[in-house]
Amino acid sequence: QNPKGPSSIGLRMPQAVVTILDDDDPGCLSFAKEEVQCSEDCGHCDVLIKRTKGCTARVACDYRTDAITAVPGTDYKPVEGTLEFAPGECQKTISIPILDNGRYELEESVMLTLLNPQGGVTLEV
Secondary structure, X not given: OOOOOHHHHOOOOOOOOOOOOOXXXXXXXXXXXOOOOOOOOOOEEEEEEEEEOOOOOOEEEEEEEEEOOOOEOOOEOOOEEEEEEOOOOOEEEEEEEXXXXXXXXXXXXXXXXXXXXXXXXXXXX
C-alpha cells in the first residue's frame, strides 16, 4: 500500500503562526530611523514617520526643526507644521530643505521633533 501524504512517512510540513494584531487603536507615531544622513548638495532630506499599533482614526501631530550645529537659513531651511494621517495611513514623510553653501564644513546637525499628538495617537520614542 502507498503512503497517503508526507505525515505518513515521517516528514514534517512547513508551518507558520499567524498573529492577528488589534488595529482598532489610533496608534503610535515614531521616526522610522532615529538618525538620517544626507549630503549637503541633495536639496532636501526626507524623514519617514511611521504609524504603528493601530491606524483606524484620523490623527495628527505637530513637528518642527531646531538647530543643533547647522545654521538655519544658511545650512537648512527651518520647517514646522502639522502632519496629518487619514484612517489607514501608516507612514508620512517630512522634508527638510538642505541649503548648499559651497563651503567646506564639518558635519552639521538639525533636530526634528514630533510634538502635540492629536486624535488619540501617542508619540513613541
